[in-house]
Amino acid sequence: MSLDAGGVLRRTIRDQRGRVAAGVAFLCLHQASEAMVPVAIGLTIDRAVATSDIGALLIALAGLALLFTVLAFAWRIGARFGVVAVEHETHRMRLEIAGRALDPRGQRSGMRDGELLSVTASDTEHAALVVQASSMILAACTALIVSAIALLVVDPVLGGGVLLGVPLVLLGLQRLGPLITRRGEAQQEALASATATAVDLVAGLRVLRGLGAQDHAARRYATASSAALAGTLHAARAKGMQQGVTTAINGLLLAVIAGVAGWFAIQGRITIGELVAVVGLAQFVAEPVQALGWCLQLLATAKASAARVARVLGAAPLVGSGSAAAPPVAPDRLVLTGIGHGGLDGLSLRVAAGEVVGIMVYEPKHAESLVAVLAGTVPREDYRGEIRVDGVPVEELDLAAARGVVLVEPHDVTLFEGTLRDNIAAGVPDERIDAAVRAAAADDIVASQPDGLDQVLTERGANLSGGQRQRVALARALAAASPVLVLHDPATAVDAVTESLIAERLVAARAGESRATVVVTSSPALLGVADRVAVLDDGRIVAEGAHEELAASDPRYREAVLR
Structure with missing residues (x-):
């Protein structure tokens, strides 16, 4: 206009x-x-x-x-x-x-x-x-x-x-x-x-x-x-x-x-x-x-x-939107072919239904580029290649339909003034909130608050620590129960014990034949519970396999993730 x-x-x-x-x-x-x-x-x-x-x-x-x-x-x-x-x-x-x-x-x-x-x-x-x-x-x-x-x-x-x-x-x-x-x-x-x-x-x-x-x-x-x-x-x-x-x-x-x-x-x-x-x-x-x-x-x-x-x-929309409704579940829920954007150069990846895929990225800027493309915040003309959601090119899908299938939780946490419940719920039933809080290992946060889930957060959640804000954001993402969930470094601000607990509970929370989960991280705990780890280097996937296998065979991978 x-x-x-x-x-x-x-x-x-x-x-x-x-x-x-x-x-x-x-x-x-x-x-x-x-x-x-x-x-x-x-x-x-x-x-x-x-x-x-x-x-x-x-x-x-x-x-x-x-x-x-x-x-x-x-x-x-x-x-x-x-x-x-x-x-x-x-x-x-x-x-x-x-x-x-x-x-x-x-x-x-x-x-x-x-x-x-x-x-x-x-x-x-x-x-x-x-x-x-x-x-x-x-x-x-x-x-x-x-x-x-x-x-x-x-x-x-x-x-x-x-x-x-x-x-x-x-x-x-x-x-x-x-x-x-x-x-x-x-x-x-x-x-x-x-x-x-x-x-x-x-x-x-x-x-x-x-x-x-x-x-x-x-x-x-x-x-x-x-x-x-x-x-x-x-x-x-x-x-x-x-x-x-x-x-x-x-x-x-x-x-x-x-x-x-x-x-x-x-x-x-x-x-x-x-x-x-x-x-x-x-x-x-x-x-x-x-x-x-x-x-x-x-x-x-x-x-x-x-x-x-x-x-x-009068500003034009940053990204376009197709008109197709959400398609039926396909064996490969998310397919990236020849993606080029930022530091990405011909990246190809398949994420099957029922799979948890870890992506280990050596360059943080490449991780940010990948997450931005998956989040649908990059205009179509600004990246090469193709992204398919349940077999349909993402640009042909209605934007609400595409984001109803794929949810991306970025690394930078954004919380709002209001209660913990308001920040997690987004209209979901209370029982799903409780399950998401536990899966994100945030039940101790709720227990420590005088008003529990009704505890009021200040602006940007400033009355919580960095790790607590990160877990509340993860609980919000899990409560949405999206068919395809993409997480970017969801546990960088927590201790090793909590990180392991999150990894264990995350897999259980995302279990399901039709669900797919992508975790962009260098966390050994999260990579260890993934069904498959894809290694992103120089803008493309250079290796795939189980975390233990990659750690045993690739010195650079081992040095990057074992800490």
Whole structure:
């Protein structure tokens, strides 16, 4: 889907057209009523005060009271419609971006997690302000038109001056719009970069403390924050210049209109009441002109943020999806033929139903490439060869169907705020949770918690140790009971006794004629319980056999796994 900043802004107006229309109607009524206040005061002076007519004065006062009541309620109702429209559209865009971020196909925006967070939290709100800006522009134009008509009625020269002068003022202010947009884009990008840096540093805080690299991390964030500050000040200078120019031009326009009206009153061309009306209108005209200048600034900011929203919403999926449903179980559940990606070069492997296959990889980067390909996070054009799931090329399968058969649990553990049960369950029955916890040798973790499975975890499971987080993640993978399970180094943070226990229980938990399990690891305990071990070297499988046989015949293998 092709989407640009203009498309986001037009869609926002279109989707909120009901609220926008209602808000515009009431705001225009408010501005027209405000424009009529000086006219009403001028008429009161000429028709009631100058003539000492008490009846006319009472009628005029009642009319003014009605006029102020209308403009007060019109503003409240119109502003309410505008605020509700902005909040609804902001919420909708945030849900859309969250949906794109969580899309199992991934997305090609190229933004880091922190940048996506900034777009979701900040840019969506700024982009939605186009609703408020457009409503206020129409309301301000209504005020100017009513004021110009009133001035034309008083004197054609005064009305013509406003009708000619205001468009020239707006044309001049419009020239500053692109500058504000460019600086707004730079500001938002710098803020997003600082947010992304902060998210990265917080995520790796434990590692940084362990390495003693806090000072370096602080300097890195300070640099990103300084860039964000510079971008913000740069954008503020452009906005300040625009506001200053708008105020100066407003003052000149007011002075010219008031001066000409005063001269006409001295000559007797207009009455005192008309002079008061003209001066009041001239002073009032400054407000909608100022509002138009502010709205142009708001539109420039909205356009800059809309471009970043469009970058996410318009990004193509990272991986494709076929349409075929999950096929029937085949003798070979997973077949890789001639896979080339990253360090992989012609890798071929078969995993049969009922089999536990260990893959020992000498180069960690090759293991990461293999896991990424199996996880379906690599675009089809970025790897060579073919992957078949139950005999069907994976690109022909519906993505949900493919991932319903093959589940990949990565080495990097991700836990969420919530209970242990929530982190493991994913909608499975309680009895399956208990079995998965035991199979992952995580029953001692549950037993040690005051609330058991209902123990609340902090962000990223920070109140658990590394080994405990790893076992909780393994329990989650086992609870899913996927037909084909791929594990990447699931026991690197546990002691040797626990590692052996996991290996023993893992095989029992994955027993079944239709299930297949792949464990990418160098753990001797896990490799020892595998039905077959495939050795990955230089991007391809170079040897296969039982763990004991390989350890006895291959010195390099023995050195890599026996520790």
